[in-house]
Amino acid sequence: MKHVVKSPRGTRDIIGAALAPFLLLEKISREKACLWGFEEIRFPSFEHAQLFEKGTGDTTDIVEKEMYVFEDRGGRKLALRPEGTPSVVRAYIENNLSSIRKKAALFYIGSMFRAERPQAGRYREFEHIGFEYFGDAQAYADFEVMCLANSILVEFGIKPKFWVSSIGCPQCRKPYSVSVRSSLKDIEAQLCQDCKRRIEKNPLRALDCKICSHKTAQLAPPFSKCDACAGHEQNLLDLLKASNVPYELNPKIVRGLDYYTRTVFEITATDDPASIAIGGGGRYDGLVEVFGGPKTPAAGFAFGADRVVEALAGTQQGTANEKEKPVSERIFLTSAADNPEVISHVVGTAQKLRGDGVAAELSILTDSLKSQLRQAGKSGARFCATIGEEEVKSGEFSFKNFVTGESKKLLYEAMVKHVKNA
Numbered sequence: 001m002k003h004v005v006k007s008p009r010g011t012r013d014i015i016g017a018a019l020a021p022f023l024l025l026e027k028i029s030r031e032k033a034c035l036w037g038f039e040e041i042r043f044p045s046f047e048h049a050q051l052f053e054k055g056t057g058d059t060t061d062i063v064e065k066e067m068y069v070f071e072d073r074g075g076r077k078l079a080l081r082p083e084g085t086p087s088v089v090r091a092y093i094e095n096n097l098s099s100i101r102k103k104a105a106l107f108y109i110g111s112m113f114r115a116e117r118p119q120a121g122r123y124r125e126f127e128h129i130g131f132e133y134f135g136d137a138q139a140y141a142d143f144e145v146m147c148l149a150n151s152i153l154v155e156f157g158i159k160p161k162f163w164v165s166s167i168g169c170p171q172c173r174k175p176y177s178v179s180v181r182s183s184l185k186d187i188e189a190q191l192c193q194d195c196k197r198r199i200e201k202n203p204l205r206a207l208d209c210k211i212c213s214h215k216t217a218q219l220a221p222p223f224s225k226c227d228a229c230a231g232h233e234q235n236l237l238d239l240l241k242a243s244n245v246p247y248e249l250n251p252k253i254v255r256g257l258d259y260y261t262r263t264v265f266e267i268t269a270t271d272d273p274a275s276i277a278i279g280g281g282g283r284y285d286g287l288v289e290v291f292g293g294p295k296t297p298a299a300g301f302a303f304g305a306d307r308v309v310e311a312l313a314g315t316q317q318g319t320a321n322e323k324e325k326p327v328s329e330r331i332f333l334t335s336a337a338d339n340p341e342v343i344s345h346v347v348g349t350a351q352k353l354r355g356d357g358v359a360a361e362l363s364i365l366t367d368s369l370k371s372q373l374r375q376a377g378k379s380g381a382r383f384c385a386t387i388g389e390e391e392v393k394s395g396e397f398s399f400k401n402f403v404t405g406e407s408k409k410l411l412y413e414a415m416v417k418h419v420k421n422a
């Protein structure tokens, strides 16, 4: 038996009808980004591993356990990007955006890579649609990005729920971190190896450890925010209360990344806080400085596009759409004669149609007409035009509209008009 090379574990091909909702989500995201004043950015798929170690955090699960790290031929330690925020911050500094404008709003669409155990909604390569808003320290900025996220999801057909919390700032986290450390020491023997290490390095990380959180979370003393952080949270809640963003306070949301300050939020597609997150984000006022840039407040979020699409497919409407074959306003051209003159006429017609702004696709023109018409039926094209020796002479095409079932003879100009007006 031949050895067939398959796609790596946790990756997949997305083709045809399965791709359609991704394209739609990306289209809506780009349109809304434009309405909110966000500009698209593309950045490398791999970066120096250090970027994520410093940014995402070297005690986070993403960096410790899930990052694809490799050495390139020059001996550099690189990593496939597991998330976009550190790259956007690096790009913001490297391209000196802060000196060009006080406020910068950037968004990106692209693959992220994490070596997680694949399961429903969890892949090793998945798509993030992310938004980062630099320069505004006020709760209005947190509110802006949450409204944007809500608007995209609602337009896509999802009823999102935002779970909001505040994790304070380094100042109010310091005493909290000391008391969490001492509680963890009491149960050190029951902790996983990672959390044992985290006791000294980053005790708060133990609170959202996938293995230990059920033991550690209940030990955590109540978190008391400083006045400035409490005020920021209240301002955001007041804005949310007066808006149509469906939210609920949930102090359990901590987000597994190091850089967050104050606001953090996760988004689900149901009212159940335990359901799979389709997106998440928050404020990260210290990250630009960590990477050597000027002190710059920032807030952002990212959707997991795969999970957003799967959430929609879980609804009635989504399932119906998925099964429906997308119809494209395209003419499928077939040749009724295996004769070089007719075939070159068909090929020429395709070029002419495209030049006139009409999408055209060719069948395998040397196949039998029966087989070509079968190809046309399966192609997803809405129209079919057949050209034979007679049509070459008369200039008329045998034209069919697959959706209405209508068939007629049309001259080139009439055919173009029909398609454009359909």
Ligand code: AMP
Binding pocket: 083, 114, 116, 121, 122, 123, 124, 125, 126, 127, 128, 277, 278, 279, 280, 302, 303, 304, 305, 306, 307
């Ligand atoms: P995070 O910043 O890690 O919370 O990621 C943001 C969003 O990306 C999550 O809310 C998920 O929707 C999505 N996501 C994270 N990891 C994966 C994965 N392995 N596969 C698919 N989607 C993911």
